Amino acid sequence: MTAYILAQQLVNGVVLGAIYGLIAVGYTMVYGIMGMINFAHSEIYMLSAYLSTIVLAVLVYWGIQSPLVLILLTLGVAMSMTALYGWVIERLAYRPLRDAPRLAPLISAIGISLILQSYAVLTQGAKTKGIPTFIEGVTRFGDAVNNVQISNIQVLILIIALCSMVALNFIIQHTAFGQACRATQQDRGMAEILGINTDKVISLVFVIGSAMAAVAGLLVTMNYGSFDFNIGFVMGVKAFTAAVLGGIGSLTGAMLGGIILGVSESLFAGLVNSDYKDVFAFSLLVIFLIFRPSGLLGKPEVEKV
Amino acid sequence: MDKSFFSLQEVESSYGRLPVLHKVSLQVQQGEIVTLIGANGAGKTSLLMTIFGNPRATHGHIYWQGKDIAHLPTHHIAGLGIALVPEGRRIFPAMTVAENLAMGGRNSVYASVDLEKILEMFPRLKERFKQRAGTLSGGEQQMLAIGRALMSRPQLLLLDEPSLGLAPLIVKQLFEILEEIAKQGMTIFLVEQNANHALKLADRAYVLVNGQIELSGTGAELLDNPEVKRAYLGSL
Structure with missing residues (x-):
């Protein structure tokens, strides 16, 4: 019996963790390259839930039935729209503060975060929105009483999250842009001297991070079916935790941190008490960071001499 | 002028x-x-x-x-x-020797030709081609910084x-x-x-x-x- 619950929670945790990971990637990339925490990132995720819903509604209105086509089209549109949001936010709120003291862009980020929330409330209302489930079906392992279930949506979430992560990893590790990105992260001044337009690199990092948040936004909306203007906050805190847990600045770390956070949260919820799952998750973070302050895969910060 | x-x-x-x-x-x-x-x-x-x-x-x-x-x-x-070999070398420590050199030649059409010449000039870089640049000794890092600058054929x-x-x-x-x-x-x-x-x-x-x-x-x-x-x- 317990073994089945354990396995079930493990499945749920990995799915949840994959979503944390998708958003954590945005935090970690921006931190890695600018040393700044982009607190507005989670609101991009929130907006993408609205964007996906609107796009889905329009597509269904146009008579598109196939779930796969619906998802891919929605993903495409939502990703490009959030990418645009990310680009504009960087241009307006962060770039002018590039040489300002570190606190300034942080305040700016919190401001943008509030603006985006209010924007969602003003244009879409404060009520919870939802979409009906359009991908059904569950695969069961085990008998009628003791079993582990994986819904088709969960499978889809895992596949899409995995593909996005693999694609992102490929871009960063094996393309000229990825190389420029890593060079900018390690020594921005030197990257400029070698002819890299680091402003452009930073813009693209925001674009990519935002697009990944859109993937998460659509997946969560499909999975839970409902959302409001406030979903960014909790998700942001969790994803940021995942990024820190994995070692902020590290891409693989963000993904790993997401999975660890998701799994430990689900296991605690399933085996002990679901009301205290967040308490457990964050206690875990605190304890972990006491022993490994730079996170799982992070490198200890070396002061430049 | x-x-x-x-x-x-x-x-x-x-x-x-x-x-x-x-x-x-x-x-x-x-x-x-x-x-x-x-x-x-x-x-x-x-x-x-x-x-x-x-x-x-x-x-x-x-x-x-x-x-x-x-x-x-x-x-x-x-x-x-114009290429610079900066003070303190400023190589990219988490990137490989190969990647560091590639960064120097990223806008050069002669990059592959020049890479061979540079590796000939600095045999140590050839030996450590796939190694992370941060693991090189000071002298090797300096060679890498010079090699990186030369990669753009300045x-x-x-x-x-x-x-x-x-x-x-x-x-x-x-x-x-x-x-x-x-x-x-x-x-x-x-x-x-x-x-x-x-x-x-x-x-x-x-x-x-x-x-x-x-x-x-x-x-x-x-x-x-x-x-x-x-x-x-x-x-x-």
Whole structure:
């Protein structure tokens, strides 16, 4: 019996963790390259839930039935729209503060975060929105009483999250842009001297991070079916935790941190008490960071001499 | 307008309100080795960084092949055929030797040809091609920084204290390599604290004191100058 619950929670945790990971990637990339925490990132995720819903509604209105086509089209549109949001936010709120003291862009980020929330409330209302489930079906392992279930949506979430992560990893590790990105992260001044337009690199990092948040936004909306203007906050805190847990600045770390956070949260919820799952998750973070302050895969910060 | 290959004319720059260069004028002709010596804090590194627009020149002109480049964005300078081997090497430690070299040649169509030449010149880099650059020794990192700069096939190579922190034997090797590079026709502007080595190598030299050019002449002249001897060459 317990073994089945354990396995079930493990499945749920990995799915949840994959979503944390998708958003954590945005935090970690921006931190890695600018040393700044982009607190507005989670609101991009929130907006993408609205964007996906609107796009889905329009597509269904146009008579598109196939779930796969619906998802891919929605993903495409939502990703490009959030990418645009990310680009504009960087241009307006962060770039002018590039040489300002570190606190300034942080305040700016919190401001943008509030603006985006209010924007969602003003244009879409404060009520919870939802979409009906359009991908059904569950695969069961085990008998009628003791079993582990994986819904088709969960499978889809895992596949899409995995593909996005693999694609992102490929871009960063094996393309000229990825190389420029890593060079900018390690020594921005030197990257400029070698002819890299680091402003452009930073813009693209925001674009990519935002697009990944859109993937998460659509997946969560499909999975839970409902959302409001406030979903960014909790998700942001969790994803940021995942990024820190994995070692902020590290891409693989963000993904790993997401999975660890998701799994430990689900296991605690399933085996002990679901009301205290967040308490457990964050206690875990605190304890972990006491022993490994730079996170799982992070490198200890070396002061430049 | 000055028609020379590369020249600075009355260039001034500052970090915030702190001025670092005062009306610095100097020139480098094609094929020359020119060195700039000076004490710690004289503004040698600032001078090289000003050429790359960081800090930006607040006054004066930087002419490169007849064009004033003082107001170009930093990332445009590399494309003009000027490469820098910066102070402290500034290689990308988490990237491999191969990637570091690729970063240098990213806008060069000759990158693959030049890579082979550079690996021939620095066999140690070939041995450690797939290794992370941060794991290299100081001397190897300096070779990598020079190799990276050469990857863009520059017409002017700027070097900022390449001998800093290296063992005497490695320093000797380093200067041999610079001589070799110069022999192949490279124009070199070398900033050094190691005045003895630098002046022996250089065709001409400048002495920077408190952000101003105090002296200039051929390498041999400055080596014999009593003031230079006293201030920069110690008891040699």
